[in-house]
Amino acid sequence: MAVQGAVASRSGLRSALPLLAPAYLWLTVAIFLPLSAMVFFSFMTDLPLSGKAWAFTLGNYAAFFSQSLYLTLLLASLRLGLEVTLWCIVIGYPAAYVLAKVLKGRSREAIFLLVILPFWSNGLVRIFSWAMVLREGGILDTALNAVLPFKINIDLMYSYPAVIIGLVHSYVPYMVLTCYLTLQAIDDSLIEAGRSLGATRLQVLKRVIIPLSMPGLVAGAALIFVPVVGSFMEPRILGGRTGTFYGTVIEDQFVAVFNWPLGAALSFILLAVVLVILAIASPVLRRAT
Amino acid sequence: MATTRILEWLGRLYIWLLLAFLYLPIIIMALMSFNVSPFYQLPFEWTTEWYGSLWQNDQLIAATRNSIEIAIITTVICVVLGSAASLALFRYEFRGKKFLQALLFPPIAIPWLITGTAMLIFFFGVGIGRGLFAILLGHVALALPYVIVVVSARLQTFAPELEEAARSLGANQWQVTRRVTLPWIMPGVIAGGLFAFAVSFDQFVVSYFLATPGQTTLPVEIYAAIRKGFTPEINAVSTIIIVVSMALMLLTARFFKFGGEK
Numbered sequence: 371m372a373v374q375g376a377v378a379s380r381s382g383l384r385s386a387l388p389l390l391a392p393a394y395l396w397l398t399v400a401i402f403l404p405l406s407a408m409v410f411f412s413f414m415t416d417l418p419l420s421g422k423a424w425a426f427t428l429g430n431y432a433a434f435f436s437q438s439l440y441l442t443l444l445l446a447s448l449r450l451g452l453e454v455t456l457w458c459i460v461i462g463y464p465a466a467y468v469l470a471k472v473l474k475g476r477s478r479e480a481i482f483l484l485v486i487l488p489f490w491s492n493g494l495v496r497i498f499s500w501a502m503v504l505r506e507g508g509i510l511d512t513a514l515n516a517v518l519p520f521k522i523n524i525d526l527m528y529s530y531p532a533v534i535i536g537l538v539h540s541y542v543p544y545m546v547l548t549c550y551l552t553l554q555a556i557d558d559s560l561i562e563a564g565r566s567l568g569a570t571r572l573q574v575l576k577r578v579i580i581p582l583s584m585p586g587l588v589a590g591a592a593l594i595f596v597p598v599v600g601s602f603m604e605p606r607i608l609g610g611r612t613g614t615f616y617g618t619v620i621e622d623q624f625v626a627v628f629n630w631p632l633g634a635a636l637s638f639i640l641l642a643v644v645l646v647i648l649a650i651a652s653p654v655l656r657r658a659t
Numbered sequence: 660m661a662t663t664r665i666l667e668w669l670g671r672l673y674i675w676l677l678l679a680f681l682y683l684p685i686i687i688m689a690l691m692s693f694n695v696s697p698f699y700q701l702p703f704e705w706t707t708e709w710y711g712s713l714w715q716n717d718q719l720i721a722a723t724r725n726s727i728e729i730a731i732i733t734t735v736i737c738v739v740l741g742s743a744a745s746l747a748l749f750r751y752e753f754r755g756k757k758f759l760q761a762l763l764f765p766p767i768a769i770p771w772l773i774t775g776t777a778m779l780i781f782f783f784g785v786g787i788g789r790g791l792f793a794i795l796l797g798h799v800a801l802a803l804p805y806v807i808v809v810v811s812a813r814l815q816t817f818a819p820e821l822e823e824a825a826r827s828l829g830a831n832q833w834q835v836t837r838r839v840t841l842p843w844i845m846p847g848v849i850a851g852g853l854f855a856f857a858v859s860f861d862q863f864v865v866s867y868f869l870a871t872p873g874q875t876t877l878p879v880e881i882y883a884a885i886r887k888g889f890t891p892e893i894n895a896v897s898t899i900i901i902v903v904s905m906a907l908m909l910l911t912a913r914f915f916k917f918g919g920e921k
Contacts (some may be wrong), residue, residue: 385747396736397766400799403781488681490857491908492860495878498881498893633776
């Protein structure tokens with residue numbers, strides 16, 4: 371085996387290339403070249419199409435730093451990402467714990483599947499479904515008024531809380547999934563040992579369970595935070611006029627204002643922020659694997 | 660002991676509350692698609708009128724056909740290219756392998772808003788432009804890493820000795836692959852294919868930037884309709900979509916364990 375392994379390794383790339391080339395060529399054409407092109411475009415005054423004059427410029431980045439609007443919106447998006455991530459931890463972590471440590475056998479499998487199922491269904495449609503629940507005269511409004519003796523008006527639609535609710539609903543299964551995977555790997559005897567040594571439930575949670583499940587928490591947080599910071603469809607549908615975020619401004623540059631170079635610069639700044647966040651999260655993740 | 664029982668009971672209750680939070684909006688949307696009032700007014704009166712009027716809506720039908728066709732082609736391409744790449748990554752040792760594996764994560768991790776706008780810029784720049792072909796190019800690239808990851812996970816459970824044995828019995832490389840390796844990884848390939856279909860069929864953001872008014876997919880069409888104003892037809896078609904995509908994932912779960920439980 372060892373000798374054959376060495377042979378395989380020498381001729382490895384030559385044999386592997388025909389199998390690898392199509393997939394990686396496709397990724398190059400549709401992902402890596404576009405990302406590079408975006409960086410390139412972000413330094414241009416105009417699109418080099420249809421004979422328009424263009425030149426290199428730093429103006430698009432200057433626009434970001436000189437107009438406080440963009441920075442404000444980026445901060446608003448980062449705050450949105452942070453809030454949604456926190457809510458997902460608060461809601462998702464206990465659920466993951468119950469799934470991993472309380473439920474057993476078939477009911478655990480079935481409920482786990484039920485929790486992560488919506489996450490793979492259409493995100494747009496799920497956001498849309500909240501519009502029906504949250505609007506005035508919607509289901510929540512009608513239901514609460516039917517139960518409560520006094521008249522209240524629930525009109526959460528087109529507000530910041532509506533955006534938060536929709537996003538948490540979209541992303542909480544991620545957190546349950548990643549935390550469940552790490553919680554499940556914790557040996558029960560560690561928890562029992564802690565308890566028999568006189569630790570209270572809370573101490574076991576703080577000293578044993580949470581530290582050991584940290585990689586799952588970080589992975590979940592990164593997987594949620596990154597797309598939420600770049601979200602635009604959810605704030606548009608549920609936020610209405612209050613739903614202007616960094617993502618919606620980028621969208622505008624491409625579909626409404628048609629200032630593509632500025633859009634490219636804004637996208638690239640977002641990409642840089644995202645990469646920094648992933649870089650910060652990766653040591654914790656690597657320790658886990 | 661009593662405290663443990665109470666805590667366990669609270670835990671179960673909590674899970675059911677979470678499930679209610681996750682499913683109630685979807686269930687309400689589905690119910691409203693059978694409601695007479697186009698403005699979702701209660702009391703509820705049963706009708707299938709909105710599903711009927713779906714068939715009159717040529718725009719929605721054309722978009723649906725596009726979505727299904729693109730998802731099928733995406734699935735086929737991803738399964739073939741992805742399985743080949745997974746096999747190569749599993750079978751051969753070479754320099755730069757770690758790098759190639761790491762390259763699979765940017766398409767998954769980078770927000771679709773960035774990928775989508777980058778594709779729009781690049782496809783425009785090189786003359787591919789927008790439209791269904793551009794959407795297909797994008798969907799395959801988005802789904803491919805998922806397929807490679809899923810098939811590779813299945814390959815981890817494969818014993819390379821089986822290939823050695825077949826080879827020593829005189830099978831050539833193609834026979835080994837077709838008769839030994841492929842049957843073993845088939846559950847992974849099927850799961851990967853279903854993933855690819857789901858990624859493509861549900862994809863909104865990237866399609867949105869690459870679509871043109873005549874060449875569009877169902878989610879893009881739905882988004883446009885939502886922004887114009889609510890219509891119960893959109894409810895009906897959304898309900899169909901959510902049922903289809905959930906059924907697909909249930910099917911995927913039969914072939915691929917998400918929980919990592921043995």
